[in-house]
Amino acid sequence: MAKLEILEFPDPRLRTRAQEVEVVDESMGQLIDDMFETMYDAPGIGLAATQVNVHKRLIVIDVSEDQSAPQVFINPEVDVLDDDLSQYDEGCLSVPGFYETVSRPRQVRIRALDRHGEAFEMIAEGLLATCIQHEIDHLDGKLFVDYLSNLKRQRIRSKLEKAQKQAQTA
Numbered sequence: 001m002a003k004l005e006i007l008e009f010p011d012p013r014l015r016t017r018a019q020e021v022e023v024v025d026e027s028m029g030q031l032i033d034d035m036f037e038t039m040y041d042a043p044g045i046g047l048a049a050t051q052v053n054v055h056k057r058l059i060v061i062d063v064s065e066d067q068s069a070p071q072v073f074i075n076p077e078v079d080v081l082d083d084d085l086s087q088y089d090e091g092c093l094s095v096p097g098f099y100e101t102v103s104r105p106r107q108v109r110i111r112a113l114d115r116h117g118e119a120f121e122m123i124a125e126g127l128l129a130t131c132i133q134h135e136i137d138h139l140d141g142k143l144f145v146d147y148l149s150n151l152k153r154q155r156i157r158s159k160l161e162k163a164q165k166q167a168q169t170a
């Protein structure tokens with residue numbers, strides 16, 4: 001297992017649209033394990049392959065309190081089931097230290113492949129529904145800061161750029 005490097009906003013590679021996965025094979029298992037290790041170490045509840053600079057449609061999620069419920073979604077697609085929105089304070093491993101409230105559809109149906117390449121379908125609501133939508137946004141090159149005002153996004157961008165420059169010269 002290995003911890004992977006996480007790209008940080010405003011890295012332009014986070015704007016890449018990820019490719020469909022054509023075959024789920026053993027090499028993908030290693031990437032999935034490394035993504036879980038990276039996410040649990042942070043700790044986080046969701047990580048998209050885009051964030052570790054792998055531009056494939058793959059996400060890992062665990063919204064349990066005790067890191068006991070790992071879930072893998074390959075080529076995920078969502079249908080919105082309900083017009084109601086829910087609000088969560090969202091954060092992101094690629095936007096460290098910043099949390100802002102975002103509204104998203106409350107209930108969704110997800111279709112995806114699991115780590116063995118088997119298709120499955122599930123209905124999600126609450127935090128899981130929000131997290132899946134946040135992670136699928138990454139696969140489309142989108143970040144939660146895109147839902148904020150330009151002013152808020154620019155402030156976050158400047159602060160992170162400053163922190164990244166300091167980390168480089170430290």
Ligand code: QAP
Pocket residue numbers: 042043044045046047088089090091092093095096097098127130131134
């Ligand atoms: C997405 O985000 C999410 O700033 C997953 O310093 C978050 O796991 C969806 C993290 C909230 C819905 C609600 C963030 C870790 C983890 C940070 C995460 C940080 C360390 C974020």
Ligand code: CO
Pocket residue numbers: 091092093094134135138
């Ligand atoms: Co994120």
